[in-house]
Amino acid sequence: MTLQHVVTETQNKMRIDKLLADINPDESRSRVQGWITKELVMVNDEVVKANYKCQVGDVITWRIPEVESLDIEAENIPLDIVYEDSDVLVVNKPKGMVVHPSAGHQSGTLVNGLLYHCKDLSGINGIERPGIVHRIDKDTSGLLLVAKNDKAHTSLSEQLSNKDVKRKYEAVVHGVINHDTGMVDAPIGRDPKDRQKMGVVENGKPAVTHFQVLNRFNEFTHIECQLETGRTHQIRVHMRYIGFPLVGDPKYGPRKTLDTNGQALHARLIGFTHPTTGEWLEFEVEPPAYFKELLTNLELM
Numbered sequence: 001m002t003l004q005h006v007v008t009e010t011q012n013k014m015r016i017d018k019l020l021a022d023i024n025p026d027e028s029r030s031r032v033q034g035w036i037t038k039e040l041v042m043v044n045d046e047v048v049k050a051n052y053k054c055q056v057g058d059v060i061t062w063r064i065p066e067v068e069s070l071d072i073e074a075e076n077i078p079l080d081i082v083y084e085d086s087d088v089l090v091v092n093k094p095k096g097m098v099v100h101p102s103a104g105h106q107s108g109t110l111v112n113g114l115l116y117h118c119k120d121l122s123g124i125n126g127i128e129r130p131g132i133v134h135r136i137d138k139d140t141s142g143l144l145l146v147a148k149n150d151k152a153h154t155s156l157s158e159q160l161s162n163k164d165v166k167r168k169y170e171a172v173v174h175g176v177i178n179h180d181t182g183m184v185d186a187p188i189g190r191d192p193k194d195r196q197k198m199g200v201v202e203n204g205k206p207a208v209t210h211f212q213v214l215n216r217f218n219e220f221t222h223i224e225c226q227l228e229t230g231r232t233h234q235i236r237v238h239m240r241y242i243g244f245p246l247v248g249d250p251k252y253g254p255r256k257t258l259d260t261n262g263q264a265l266h267a268r269l270i271g272f273t274h275p276t277t278g279e280w281l282e283f284e285v286e287p288p289a290y291f292k293e294l295l296t297n298l299e300l301m
C-alpha cells in the first residue's frame with residue numbers, strides 16, 4: 001500500500017525518518033529507516049537517505065511492505081465496544097488486557113478479540129497489530145481507537161501526529177500537588193540505564209502532558225491528564241519526573257505503594273475527526289470499579 005503526506009510548516013527541517021515515525025506512531029524509527037534503505041520512501045519522486053531534512057511542501061510517498069498472512073488466532077473474547085461503524089471502532093479496554101500479541105502474550109489480547117469481532121482490520125501496522133492505531137499499557141484501562149481499513153488508519157495516525165486527537169486520562173499519584181494545574185514539557189526516550197524503561201532524556205522525542213488536580217487526599221492526589229503527544233509510558237514517566245509517581249506503578253512508582261495491581265491510570269476520553277465524514281466524535285467512559293473504590297478508600301484515610 002502506498003501512502004502520501006505533504007510536509008507542513010511545523011515539520012520543516014525535520015529528518016525524514018523522524019517525521020515518518022511520528023506520522024506512524026506505532027512504527028519504530030529503525031523500521032522506518034528500513035523502509036528508506038529499501039527505497040520504499042520517496043520525496044518529490046526521488047529516493048532520499050534517512051537524514052534528509054524535509055522542506056515545507058515536500059511530497060513524501062512511502063510504500064508499506066505487503067502484510068504477511070495473518071496467523072494470530074481469533075478468540076471469542078467479550079469486548080466493550082463504545083462505538084463502531086465501517087471505518088473505526090472505539091473500545092473500552094479493561095485493566096490487565098494486553099493490546100497486541102508479543103512474546104509471552106500470544107492469546108487473550110485485544111487483537112485476538114478484535115479479529116473474532118471484525119473480519120476486516122487495517123493492515124498498516126503489520127500482522128501482530130491489525131487495526132491498532134495507538135496503544136495503552138496492559139494495566140491502563142480505557143478508550144482505544146481501532147482502524148478498520150488503511151484509509152481510516154492513515155487519517156487517524158496523521159491526526160495523532162498533528163496533535164488533533166483529544167485524549168484525557170484520570171490517575172492517582174503519590175504526594176499532594178499544591179497547584180491546581182500544570183504542564184510537563186520534557187522529551188522522552190529509552191532510559192540509558194535501563195533499556196526496559198522510558199525516561200526523560202536529552203535526545204528523546206518531544207512530549208507534553210497537561211494535568212489538573214481533581215481532588216487532594218492526605219498523601220495522594222487524583223488528577224486529570226491531557227496528552228498533546230503520545231509517547232510510550234508518557235504519563236507514568238512525566239509524573240515520576242516531577243516527583244508524583246502513579247499509585248501502583250511497578251515500573252516507575254516507589255517500592256512502597258498501594259496495591260492496585262498495576263498503575264492507577266484510566267483513559268477516560270477520546271475525541272477525533274471521523275476519517276470519512278469529517279464529523280468530530282468524542283467518547284467518554286467512567287473509570288472501572290477498582291479505581292472508584294480506590295478513591296473512596298482514600299477519602300476515608
